[in-house]
Amino acid sequence: MPPKAHPAGADVFLPDAAAHAARKVAICARHGIEGRPPLNEEVAGLAAMPEAEAWRVILAKDLAMMRDCDLIIAKLPPFRGASADAGTLVELGWFLGAGKPAFGCSNGAVPFAERSARQVAAVPDPTPGLSVGGFGLPDNLMIPGAVLWAGGVGMVVPEDGVERGFDGLEMVERCVRGGRRGWGR
Template sequence: MPLSAYLAGPDVFLPDAAGHARRKVAICARHGIEGRPPLNEDVASLAAMPEAEAWRVIFAKDLAMMRDCDIAIVNLTPFRGASADAGTILELGWFLGAGKRAFGYSNSAQGFTARSAAQVAAVPDPMPGLTVGGFGLPDNLMIPGAVLWSGGLPMVVPEDGVDRAFDSLEMFERCVALAAGAR
């Protein structure tokens, strides 16, 4: 029975989220892992539901999928800011708290300190004078710390110093290969 992996990340917001998910699932399969993306196409009646009900259905479905998966492979590429997507970080924390392994990657080669400085330069800081302790890490220390603690491996990031496109699957495939080898 193959290892099942919850494919966490903001990829669900891509214009072709279903096609992107299929490509990720195929990469997982090549490495002997059953990839399970948290898409919402499987909830046929979602569009007909009031928003107050729809988000609860999505949350319950995703939580059930997380419970059913052995591991998580987490897209921690910065999303709409200097850091990873808030919902994805919550999912990473859930896997850490559940004692399940999580493997993370980012398509950003730039460290958290530099991204934070660029963010403050672009958008005035409402709390001037606050500092960011980047520690040379790819994101806030709690994020790569959770990945390392739960999976035993550091986050996968571009080592050549060149950012990849948000939807690039190069770092994802490297992460999947590491997860497959860490069984």
């Protein structure tokens, strides 16, 4: 039975999220794993619910799916800021806490400290005087650190220094291919 992976990422917010998730599932399948994306296909049913109920239904479904998965493949490009999507980071932390393998990638080629400096230059920092140590890493040290700790391999990022589009899947493909050595540990 192939391992089940949660191909996580903020690309669930794309207009074509279902088709995009299908492409991520196909990447997983090419490498011998079953992809289990966090889609909530019952859009009409969710839209008919009060918001206070709908978000709880979504959360419960996603938690059940994560419990059923053996590992996470987290797509962690910058999302509306200098760092990765908060929801994907919660999922990554959940897998880390559950002792399940975690693998991660980013389409971003700019180191975290440089992205943070660019953001502060564009939008005034509401907490001036705080420093951000980048350590040459692709995101806050806890993110690539969690990926390394839980998967045994570092975050996959563009090695050529060229940013990939938010919806690009090249780094996901490389992450799945490279992470295979950490599966089943």
